[in-house]
Amino acid sequence: MAAVRREPTDNDRSFSDDESTPLNNDIYSGSNRTEPAGWDVFRVLPPEAESISTANQQFLETTIKVIKVIVYLVTFIIVLTAGVIAKGSVLFMTSQLRPDKTIPYCNVEVGRQKTFTVSVPEEERVAWAWCIFFAYIVPEVGTFIRSVRICFFKSWHRPPSIDFLIIFFAETCHTVGLALLMFAVLPDLDVVKGAMLTNCMCIVPGIFGMLSRNNKESKRFAKVIVDMLAIAAQITGLVVWPLVEGEKKPGVWLIPASAFLTSVGWWENYVSQRSPLAFVKALGRVKERMEKTRYFTYIFMSVWKGVTFFCSMLLVLHMRGQSVPNFLAMFNTGFSEHKITINEVRPSSTSTLSDLANAIPTGETTEIDAAYNTAFYVLLIQICAAYICYIFGKFACKIMIQGFSYAFPVNLTIPVTISLLIAACGLRNGDPCFFHNSIPDYLFFDSPPVYFLNDFITGEHAWVWLLWLLSQTWITLHIWTPKCERLAATEKLFVNPMYDSLLIDQSMGLNRRRDGEDDVKTEDLADIHKEGMDEYYETISVQTEGSSSTPGKQVKSSDSITRIYACATMWHETKEEMMEMLKSIIRLDEDQSARRVAQKYLRIVDPDYYEFETHIFFDDAFEISDENDDDNVVNRFVKMLIETIDEAATHVHETTIRIKPPKRIPAPYGGRLVWTLPGKTKMIAHLKDKGKIRHRKRWSQVMYMYYLLGHRLMELPISVDRKEVMAENTYLLTLDGDIDFQPTAVQLLVDLMKKNRNLGAACGRIHPVGSGPMVWYQMFEYAIGHWLQKATEHMIGCVLCSPGCFSLFRGKALMDDNVMRRYTQRSDEARHYVQYDQGEDRWLCTLLLQRGYRVEYSAASDAYTHCPEGFNEFYQQRRRWVPSTMANIMDLLGDYKKTIKVNDNISMPYIGYQMMLMGGTILGPGTIFLMLVGAFVAAFKIDNWTSFTYNIVPILFFMLICFTTKSEIQLLFAQILSTAYALIMMAVIVGTALQLGEDGIGSPSAIFLIAMTGSFLIAAFLHPQEFWCIVPGIIYLLSIPSMYLLLILYSIINLNVVSWGTREVQTKKTKKEMEQEKKEAEEAKKKAKNNSLLGFLGKGNGSGDSDEGAFEFSMAGLFKIILCQHPANDSERQQLSRIAESLETLSKRLENIERVVDPHNMHGTRRRSISRCEGSHRGALTEDKAEEDQSRSEDEEESEGTGEPRQKRDDLVNPYWMEDPDLKHGEVDFMSKAEETFWKDLIAKYLYPIDANKEEQARIASDLIELRNQSVFAFFVINALFVLIVFLMQLNKDTLHFNWPFGVKTNISYDEVSQEVHVSKEYLQLEPIGLVFVFFFALILVIQFLAMLFHRFGTISHILASTELNWYCNKKVDDTSTDALVDRHALDFVRHMQKLRGLDNDQDNDESLNDPDRISHRRTIHNLDKHSRKKQVIGTLDVAFKKRFFAISAENGKAEAAGTPVLGLNRKMINREEALKALEIRRNSVLAERRKSQMKTLGASKAPSEYGVTGAQAMAAPRHRVSVASGVSLKEMFEPPTGSVNHAYEEEPSSMNNNSSVRLANMRSSNSKWKAPSESSRKNSRM
Secondary structure, eight states, X not given: OOOOOOOOOHHXXXXXXXXXXXXXXXXXXXXXXXXXXXXXXXXXXOOOOOOGGGTTHHHHHHHHHHHHHHHHHHHHHHHHHHHHHHHHHHHXXXXXXXXXXXXXXXXXXXXXXXXEEEEOOHHHHHHHHHHHHHHHHHHHHHHHHHHHHHHHHSOOOOOOHHHHHHHHHHHHHHHHHHHHIIIIIGXXXXXXXXXHHGGGOOHHHHHHHHHTOOTTSTTHHHHHHHHHHHHHHHHHHHHHHHHHHTTTOGGGGGHHHHHHHHHHTTOGGGOOTTOSSHHHHHHHHHHHHHHHHHHHHHHHHHHHHHHXXXXXXXXXXXXXXXXXXXXXXXXHHHTSOOEEEEEEEEOOTTOOTTOOTTXXXXXXXXXXXXXXXXXXXXXXXXXXXXXXXXXXXXXXXXXXXXXXXXXXXXHHHXXXXXXXXXXXXXXXXXXTTTTTTTSOTTOOOOOOOHHHHHTTTTSHHHHHHHHHHHHHHHHTGGGGSOOOOTTOOHHHHBSSSSOOGGGHHHHHHHSBOOOOOOOOOGGGHHHHHTSSSOGGGOOSSXXXXXXOSSOOOSOOGGGGSEEEEEEEEESSOOHHHHHHHHHHHHHHHHHHHHHHHHHHHSOOOOTTOEEEEEEEEETTOEEEOSSOTTOEEEOHHHHHHHHHHHHHHHHHHTSOOOOOOOEEEEETTEEEEEEEOTTSOEEEEEEEOTTTSXXXXXXXXXXXXXXXXXXXXXXXXXXXXXXXXXHHTEEEEEEETTOEEOHHHHHHHHHHHHHOTTEEEEEEEEEEEOOSHHHHHHHHHHHHIIIIIIHHHHHHSOOSOOOTTEEEEEHHHHTSTTTHHHHTOOOOSHHXXXXXXXXXXXXXXXXXXXXXXXXXXXXXXXXXEEOOOSHHHHHHHHHHHHHHHHHHHHHHHHTHHHHHHHOTTOOHHHHHHHHHHHHHHHTHHHHHHHHHHHHHHHHHOOOHHHHHHHHHHHHHHHHHHHHHSOHHHHHHHHHHHHHHXXXXXXXXXXXXXXXXXXXXXXXXXXHHHHHHHHHHHHHHHTSGGGGGGGTTHHHHHHTHHIXXXXXXXXXXXXXXXXXXOSSOOOOOOOHHHHHHHHHHHHHHHHHHHHHSHHHHHHOOSSOGGGEEEEEEEESTTSOEEEEEEEEOOOHHHHHHHHHHHHHHHHHHHHHHHHHHHOTTOTTHHHHHHHHHHHHHHHHHHOOOHHHHHHHHHHHHHHHXXXXXXXXXXXXXXXXXXXXXXXXXXOOBOOOOHHHHHHHHHHIXXXXXXXXXXXXXXXXXXXXXXXXXHHHHHHHHHHHHHHHHHHHHHHHTTTTSXXXXXXXXXXXXXXXTTTTEEEEEEEEEEEOHHHHHIIIIIHHHHHHHHHHHHHHHHHHHHHHHHHOOOOSGGGOOTTTTSHHHHHHHHHXXXXXXXXXXTTTTSOOOSOTTTTOGGGGGGOOHHHHHHHHHTOOOOOOOHHHHHHHHHTTEETTTTEESSSSOTTTTSOTTTSOHHHHHHHHHHHHHHHHHHHHHHHHHHHXXXXXXXXXXXXXXXXXXXTTTOOOOOTTOOHHHHHSOSSSSOOTTSOOOGGGTTOTTOHHHHHHHHTTSOOOOOOHHHHHHHTO
């Protein structure tokens, strides 16, 4: 049957597949599956060995959860404690401002039998007033610095005048009100009343919050009523204290003004554009514009607020009788030594100790020295406490523990503060000496009267304050229900980026954003699905917007769905390496399936949902066919991939799986294989033919970038706005063919992308895998490189290289100018070969950085890759990496001014850091050489010149070897020298240890060694999962000369070598190429023989081997004497030629006879084999190439003349490789005309194969050698000058040295003659070599260590934010319902219910395999018999889920299908019966919704109650009202009652075995042999 090329349907373009289609084709199941013989029933069970990425995963998850619980508690305690201390410190400072304040003084030191009082003098009050000002101004200074930094290094926008005036007015009111509160109101109130009053700062936010409520809010009327009550409670706080104490203390009448004005500062957080009032809407628009203009505005606002607060402070103090000039003049006096006057009093007979108003002064006074530093200490405590409270509160919001560790302590701050103040004041009133040793006796809080403390609980004060507290809690209720994403930026968490330190708890409650994005509810999913995307996010491809010619301009919600394209590049990977990559892909497929199914059937909203597709780009995937040199077949690596995928799926799913054979598609670049994985995601292998398209990794990257981002995104018939959103949420996951990772690793990278839209790429922690010393070395090297170097780049700037083995790139960033298009640039210069082709990943990141994008590193995202295990392979790999790294960094540094201007994340200090590293790399060989010279001197006790000679000779010799010999010899000498240097380094280490023992731990070497070792150990302890990577550090130390001296020299000297160097294999060649190589080898051999001495001696007048003589004499081949020379006889040669001609004539006659006997060419195979044999003989006998070509052309002409039928092939219709039986006879398909055109155009413009031009190759080779020579010369000169300078300084170390201040030795000697004692000090000397190490490497080490600490904190925050706790501390009030149970554990339910293992009661009874005591109870024979009779059809994962989901029965407590879906859940946290009941209710709700959808589709008039569901239940939202379908039979669950199937939902498992489907029929028909299609059909297929 001829293969007819058809135009693919929409389903094909989107790679959709029917859910009920089993993964196993008919050739694996049903009638085509034969029963195994009785003797052949023994099995190999799926292996239980886990990959490295899954090892100890359970232990790690448990550890992280325990750590998160600890973080919950610690953060709660810190936020609460810091808030209480900050609030108490402010109240303590305001308590010292009242002029007439008098407190009892402790009489311990001045007279125990007497009573004393003390008043705070003016100097002291001035100091405390300045402390309040400084406490206020510190956050404003921080705001100013942050605003200037962002406006200077990033973009800024100038606000409209009206916006600036509104902000100016609000901030001025807030500042004035705060000054009134601090300097006029609180000093006239005791501390308890003052603390209560701070709960009344929410009047304006409460009013705006009420006015911003709209009709769309649920329960709006009730909320408005509560708002009005809260506002009324706040207003009572403005009048209570003035009415109670207004007569005695006139300052309290300022409470209404101060509280109202202070609350104006938080207006912005409580206005909304959705308000029904025009005034509030206008303010909402101002708030929206402030998102872009805030930092520019607050450059001026922060300064103005500081000036306003200062002026308001002076004004208030002046109104209270304080002289402003004296206030300013007493600044120094208040913070320096001054006196405190103590007055002796005699209490009246009717007064108590604390009632000093009636005390009678005795007139005796005592002066004591003031503790003038107390004000500074309290100020410092207040500043630190407020900042810690803010920082840890922000940390709690970032890691999603806001409810318990942020909202709870913020609301508890005032109650705890009041409780502690009441206790402290009561103790102080009872005993003035209670705090004698803690607080200066003349300073204390302004305590309330004793009667107030006694009546606090029973009186009216506590109840009034509780109203204020509850009203503040209601107005700040949003802090209990956060709506931000993980690791949200500060701008998303707070309205103003800083805090108000004087009212820290109110600031954190009212400044925390309340207008986050609303949660998408389950009932909203239907609206999202109707927006033009394939329902339930089933495919990655986006459908068009209907038949309308004008695309819609409105961005749809479905455009923001995360789309991940895994793009792997493969070449010559081993089976084990392929296995790890395929298992990782299948795990992602399983995870994506669980998220899709959970949304589809359980109606949950998964914020981490993503769409996924895999693309594998196989370089050099074809080889010459054994049958014909003109035909290509896939090579053994592609076949290995096809064979390995089933085994990988079996590993992941823990049951025997055979994936459906891949769909075969011819392509302009070679071919394509398409698999449907168990989770219904697609895995497409693009097979590249290097004769049709450029090979190598960079061009594969160009292929998938242009295909996925150019063709499949930019050519969508949708609006530009939608493409913009889709591009921002489209990510390319670049992979190597041997990578091993978990889905959580990808999710962590996606989190970083969602957090920062300017992030262009993110990479994870790469772990080397393998065995042997070289792998151990790389384990330590990779660990230190990631712990210190990559973390430092991430913290102070940007990561320079996101490795292609495991990185996530944002599609929008790659599509930007000068990135993707620039990446297609062909290497036409020598420098390009080094920078572009040898380090393509680093160059791509350099392009992103130069366009302003950020590149980050996530230490929590782990991936494992195979690394070189041999010395030669390692050196070859680094030979590529070292020059490309230096070239890209030099490119970045050379254009640093422009990069700093464009990129907000790269600053001049970061450029300076990179310059230091680049200088260290260039001077690395010279530095290591000097280190070896110094180490030889110290270890072997030789002089400097001898040590210099011993070290310079092998290095110069190695350089000579690298210049003059092949790579194999260079690597051999490098290996020998590395071994020798390792032995020497061991001796040096021992000698250095002995020297440190003599010099002590205070010596420079000891301090540097301890600091380096300590930093490595601390880094290892902070990475507990990777702690054992520190163990191979000894190998790293021994390899320092090899890796930092020999390897650098080897890389620079071989700069002209641009081959890949690793994974090289010999490719199959055509016969013509083999004959040509053989002829060239013979000619080269003959030429070498003639050029040798023996060839020269053998030369004579004759013609070589064609001459002979009558007499010949030779001696062991040394010489040959020929007498009577004459030409050799050609009779034998002529005879062989005649025989060949006769054979050729016979073969032609035989062919004519065969054409008559066999006109239909039934035995064509045998004839072609005979012809090939004749051709080979003829080639062996024919010496002249022209004669051979003529012979072949005659054969071809004769073949054409005789009319022998030969199948014509079109590479886009019936290429030979698609008939390969190793491809498993999968379905055949073809590209669409548009895609075929795209590939042809792309190849023609950017990816056409580069023809071998010998002249061009010679030019490039010459340019590369010239570049190598220039680089080596510059490299050598710089290092030589550096070594010369430092070595000459070392020779004069007696003059040029520094006395080291530590480790000084004191020598004491006694002179018996003069009887004198001589004391001398011996200083250790910091020599020039040591100076270089200390001030260069030590500085880099300090920078990297500090950056590592900060980055580790960020990584732990990321891990904690991604960890969810199902424990009671994390439960909300409404989490106890069945709907909440399903929503909370939906993914866990789906993951266990979609398992293929145990789907058809095939759960083997093999749990005793690991139990030696139960071996005798194994049912081995029963299991074998059961397995031999089992005919299992493996379906997709959602088929397995549906089979279990629709068979759930809570009454029986088990599923009808085998396997328990909740088996893997934590039974301590979840009751199994409750889980089954919740799933059954959700299942019935889904069925009711489906029936409603079917009736709408059919236009049915029947009421839903006829199908077991009432109308009210059918109309109810699935999450809030659940239908009861107990009367629905199992058959009705899988089949609609009448009418056609609603295709919005897929077929049920009961229809899986229907073999009459058109789709399966097409698949079966595609297994026939190929025949050339007719010309008309080919033309029709291309229409």
